Amino acid sequence: SQTIHQWPATLVQPVGSPLSLECTVEGTSNPNLYWYRQAAGRGLQLLFYSVGIGQISSEVPQNLSASRPQDRQFILSSKKLLLSDSGFYLCAWTRGSTYGYTFGSGTRLTVV
């Protein structure tokens, strides 16, 4: 069976510090991978998606970047965090267009 792992679960970082969130999927190959953010009181916003190694598409210009160094690994990064980067970050995967999405357990990021 397929599983998705996301870590860390919670993170408190000072403004201006770097960020690295990691997501891995097990039990499948060539998944489509996604990073979403859920800000307090707001809906889910797609940040990045990837359909293959090294292929990254950005939905919203911002202070964040994403990378996919391996088939089942998706990393969300920032060089310098802003207060507005606080939120709940969710990784997700799917096999393709007609398949459902599976989400990870999320990372709660607080920038102080």
Place this chain on the structure above:
Amino acid sequence: KQEVTQIPAALSVPEGENLVLNCSFTDSAIYNLQWFRQDPGKGLTSLLLIQSSQREQTSGRLNASLDKSSGRSTLYIAASQPGDSATYLCAVRNTGFQKLVFGTGTRLLVSP
């Protein structure tokens, strides 16, 4: 641009009641529609996936219907239980696009 709306925003019912959550979307050119539940501080759990060619899907006490032409879906929960308390989200995937577009969510509270 796809827009997804969920009504009501919040719902409080006594245990045992049957209830209906509504989801509407503006663009009917979709691959599928997916219902999720989210417990406070947690990730999204997939409940049901309905393909654009399907009318409904059932899982246990849950039944989801889809009327693509009118841009509507409903999630029916039979014999509600306190453990059903959560936020319910619907999301659609448009043809030709990679991302899920999420609704605003319905916060459900089932009282014992």
